[in-house]
Amino acid sequence: MATIKDVARLAGVSPSTASRALHNSSLISAATKEKIWAAMKELDYSPNFAAQNLANREANIVGVIFPPREISVGNDPFFVQVIxxxxxxxxxxxxxxxxxxxxxxxxxIHNIEIMIKQGSITKFIFAYSKADDPVRDYVSAQPGVRYVVIGTPPQGHDHVMYVNNDNITAGxxxxxxxxxxxxxxxxxxxTNLQEFVQNDRYLGYQRTMRAAGCEPVAVQLSNGADRFHDQTTxxxxxxRNPQVDAFVVxxxxxxxxxxxxxKSLRRDTREYGMIGFNNSVFAETANPTMTSVEIFPRFLGNEAAVLVMDSPEKEKQKLGLNSSMVVVPHKIVERNSSRG
Structure with a gap:
């Protein structure tokens, strides 16, 4: 099994320099780091995380925070692809x-407290963004903790690093x-307009409807958490709205x-147009298959990791990062639900 000394020897640097590069030290140039990381990859070097964490009092771990929900977020392909x-x-x-x-x-919040105080985790990525979030407030108040938000930062938090789609334009x-x-x-x-992503898409929907001289109408569901309530609602x-002929979901x-x-209400799904967001497996398996807006969640996750890791300037330039925000594009993938 390769050691840090083997990595240093292959890269032509001292073991201490190789160790500093492993921890992304600002004392090491980007070119030297790239050379050391290449040596690590060639040797299939696996660092001893436990030993490093004890020495640094900071874990080689990035914490990813999912929104609090009764239904497991692990069932949502968006969060899986972000991870x-x-x-x-x-x-x-x-x-x-x-x-x-x-x-x-x-x-x-209790789980995050354990991660910070017992696990020495100081880097976090929020996989969501919502207004008046006590979880974000707690993390913001912790000294030495760095975090990135996937989604729109709340007003008054301009200092927050974030990665997002332009969800108003997407809607x-x-x-x-x-x-x-x-x-x-x-x-x-x-399902929850307190989540900025849903509210932004709603704002985009309203803007286009009004520009076309149409009256916006909306309904909020529980996303299956309360199926009887949803069905009734x-x-x-x-x-109340028999004129509705399509849904932006x-x-x-x-x-x-x-x-x-x-289908439960004995309505023909083919009589309604529909477009969703995320372009997930659910869109492909729906009947009729669902037109959806691709928002590239893997790219969102990757860019968030780049920001929270405070990677070298060369890496930021290579990925097109020149600030503390990244906006990922979107595209519409057409399927049968919008073909009339």
């Missing part, structure tokens, strides 16, 4: 990834796409939920 993007970058820098998740805010583009297909009475379906909504999972409720 894959984070892990791809972290593993290349000899860091591990640890996930913080819980059904309630209090439990989530507007999705709405305009269905209108070009001939749909005119579009409804927006959400959705039935009442359709009865906050994500693919909710879109599939809407399709299932339409």
């Amino acid at each position: 894959q993007g984070i892990e791809a970058f972290c593993s290349a820098r000899s860091y591990l990834v640890s996930v913080a998740t819980a059904p309630t805010v209090d439990e989530l 507007s583009d999705a709405t305009a796409f269905l209108m070009r297909k001939g749909y005119r009475h579009l409804a927006y379906v959400s 959705f039935a009442h909504f359709l009865n 906050c994500d693919d999972i909710t879109g599939l939920h809407v399709q299932n409720m339409l």
